[in-house]
Amino acid sequence: MSTVPYLTAGWIMLAGLYGIVTTRDLVHAVVCLSVTQSGTYVLLLAIGYRSGATAPVFSDRPPPPAGGPVTDPVVQAMTLTDIVVGATVTALLLALSVQVAKRRGTLDPGALRPLEP
Amino acid sequence: MILQATVALPVLVAALLAATGRRLPRPAVDVTALATAAAVTALTALTLARAPHRPQVTWLGGWGPGTGVGIPLAADPLAAALACVAAALTLAALAFSWRYFTEIQAVFHALILLFLASMCAFVYTGDLFDAFVFFELMSVVAFALTGYRSEEPATVHGALNFGIVQSLGAYLTLAGIALVYGRTGQLGLAAIGRHLTGTGAHGRPGALITAAFVLICTGYLVKAAAVPFHFWLADAHAVAPTPVCVLFSGVMVELGVYGVARTYWAVFPGLVPLRAVAVLGAAAAILGAVMCVLQHHVKRLLAYSTISHAGLLLVGVAAGTPAALSGTAYYLAGHAGVKGALFLAAGALLNRYQTVDARDLRGRGRVMPVTGAVVLIGALCLAGLPPSGLFAGHSVTEHAVLERGWWWFTPLSIAAGAVTAGAVLRVWLVVWRGMPLRRDPGETGPPEAGAQEGEHEGPETPGILASLPWVMVAPAVALLAAGLAVGLLPGGPVADAAALFADRDAYAALVLDGHLTRPHAPPAEPWTPAGLAGSAVTLLLAVAVAAAGVRRAARTRPAAPAARAPLARAVGAATRRLHELHSGHVGDYAAWLTAGVAVLALLTTRF
Secondary structure (H helix, E strand, O other), rough: OHHHHHHHHHHHHHHHHHHHOOOHHHHHHHHHHHHHHHHHHHHHHHOOOOOOOOOOOOOOOOOOOHHHHEEEHHHHHHHHHHHHHHHHHHHOOOOOOHHHHHHHHHOOOOOOOOOOO | OHHHHHHHHHHHHHHHHHHOOOOHHHHHHHHHHHHHHHHHHHHHHHHHHHOOOOOOEEEHHHOOHHHHHOEEEEEEEEHHHHHHHOOOHHHHHHHHHHHHHOOOOOOHHHHHHHHHHHHHHHEOOOHHHHHHHHHHHHHHHHHHHHOOOOHHHHHHHHHHHHHHHHHHHHHHHHHHHHHHHHHOOOOEEHHHHHHHHHHHHHHOOOOOHHHHHHHHHHHHHHHHOOOOOOHHHHHHHHHHHHHHHHHHHHHHHHHHHHHHHHHHHHHHHOOOOOOOHHHHHHHHHOOOOHHOOOOOOOOHHHHHHHHHHHHHHHHHHOOOOOHHHHHHHHEEEEEEEEHHHHHHEEEHHHHHHHHOOOOOOOOOOHOOOOHHHHHHHHHHOOOOOOOOOOHHHHHHHHHHHHHOOOOOOOHHHHHHHHHHHHHHHHHHHHHHHHOOOOHHOOOOOOOOOOOOOOOOOOOOOOOOOOOOOHHHHOOOHHHHHHHHHHHEEEEHHEEEEEEOOHHHHHHHHHHHHHHOOOOOOOOOOOOHHHHHHHHHHHHHHHHHHHHHHHHHHHHOOOOOHHHHHHHHHHHHHHHHHHHHOOOOOHHHHHHHHHHHHHHHHHHHHHH
C-alpha cells in the first residue's frame, strides 16, 4: 500500500490551514475550512482502500469470501456523514459571513474591530 | 430505552417546534420547551440513580457487540451525572429566558433542545465516530445560538471565529479517529481499548497511536479552551445571549474535558502520557485568571474565569488517577452551578441596564438585592467557600495530586481561584457597594483608547422590566444552591464512580459484556484540614485582589504617563500585549491552534 494517499491527505489539510491563517477574506476562510475537511475525506478513503478490491455492493455477486475483496464500507459511510456535517458547517458559516458583510461592510478579518475591549 | 429517549425526545420536540413554532403562541412554545427539558432532566436523574446498580447500556438498532459495527450508548455513573448536570442547566436557562426575552422565535427553543440532545448523546455514546458526529452537532447548534442576534455586528463576528476555530479542531479530531480505525479496525471505545490492550505490553505504542491521541485531543481541547486553543471562548461568550452562556460555560466547555478523559481512559491509558494536557491546562488556568482580572465587561470576565477553571479541570484529569478524577468531578459540578448562577445574574443586569460594563454600573445594583447576594456568594464559591463543589474539588484533587508529587498544583489552584473570585468580587463591590457615578466631564471614560467600544450591548430585551420577576431570580438562586450543596455529596459513591470511569477493563466489560464492575475505592474526603486551610487562604487572597482592584479604580487618574513608576509601565505594556493577542482575527487563532497541536505532539511523544 502506497503512502501517497496519506501524504496527500496531510498536504490538503495543511493547505487549508495555511489558507485560514493567511486569509484576507472571511468567505475565503470558510472555503479553506472545507479544503481542510476534504483532507479528512481522502484520509478516510485511503484507510478503507484495498488494492484490487471493488466497491462493497453485493447486489450482483456474493459477499467477500466468495466474491473477491471489497473496500471497507465503514469508512465510506463515515465519509458520507462527514460530508453532511461539512455542508451544514459551511452553510452556517457562509450565512454568518453574509451577515458580517452586511453589518460591517467588509469581509477582511483584519479590518474588523477587535472584540477584546 | 431510557438512554435513547433522553436523546430522541428533545430532538423530536425541537423538530416539532421548528415546524409549528410560528403558529403557536409564545407561552405554548415556552411550556413545551420547559416540559421537555424537565422530562429530560428526570430521565437523566433516573439513569443516574440506576447507573451504580445496574448496567445502563443500549446498542442502537439492535446491532449488538457481536456485529462489530454496532453503536452503544452507555451511562456509567459519572457520565450519567454529567448528563444530569447538562439537563438541569438547560432547564434553568429555559426558565430564565421565559421573561428575559420579550421577543423570541420558537427556533431559539428548538436550538436549545437540540443542544441538550447532542450534549446528552455526546456524554452517553461509546463510539468514537458517533462522538464526533454529536460533537459537531453540538458545535453547529452552538454557532447558531451564538449568532442568534444576527443584527449585531460583534455577534456574528464572534460566532464566525467560534465556528472556524472549533470546526478546525473537530476535523483534526476526525483525522485522529481515522488513524485509530486504520490501526484497530474498530470504532467503539471499548472495542478499541480491548484491541490495544495487547499493544501496551510491548512498551512503546508507536507513533501512530501517539499521533491519533494528539489529533483526537486537539478538538476536545479546543472545546475545553486550553491555551492556546482558548481564543474563541471569550469572543463567543461576550456576544451570545446570556441564557446560552449559562450552557456554554456551565457544561459545554466541560464536555471538552470529559471528551479528553473518556477517550484517554477507555482507549489510551498507559499508552500515552497526559503531561501535555496538564501543561496546556495549567497555562489556561494562569492566562484565564490574568485576563479575567483585566476585564470590566462582566460576561467577558466570567468567560475568562471559565477558561481558568476549565484549565484546573484539565490538570485534574491529567493527573491520571481515579482519586484526582473524583476531585475533578466535584469541581465540575460545583463550577457548573456557580458559573450558571453568575451568568444569570449578569443577564439580570443586562436586562435592566442594557450594559454589563462594571464601570457604567457603579452603584446601580442596590435595587437588586437578591441578584447582589447571588453574585457575592457566587464569587466566594469560586474562591472555594465550603461546602461548595469547588471547595470539595480543590481539596480532593489537591490531596490526590500531592501523592503524585505535583506540588505546584496547590499554588496554581489557589492563585486561579483567588484571582477569578477576586475579579467577580470586585464587580460586586463596584456595582452593589460603590457610589453611583458622578458624571464629570473628565471622567467620561478610561484613559485607554478604544475602551469605550462594546460598552453598549444591543438590547436582548427591548422592554425593561420594572422589577425582576421570580422566574428570572429563582433559576439563579437554585443553581447557586446546587453548586453549594455539591460539596456535601458523600465521598464514597463519587470515588467509586471515578474508579469505574478510570478503568479501561471495567468500561469494556460494562459496554461489551453488560457486566457492571463494583470498584471499592477509598472514599473521597473533602473535609481535610489542608483543604479547609487552602479555602481560607484563597478566600483571603480573593478579598485582597478585589480590594486592590477597587482601590486602583478609585484612585485619581495618573497625572501623566511619564510620571508612572517603571513597574506600572511594564504592567501596562504587558496588559496591552495580552489584549492585542486576543485580536479577534481568525487567522491568528488558526495559527495559535497549529502551534498548540505542535506543542501537544512534542510533549506527548516519548523520546
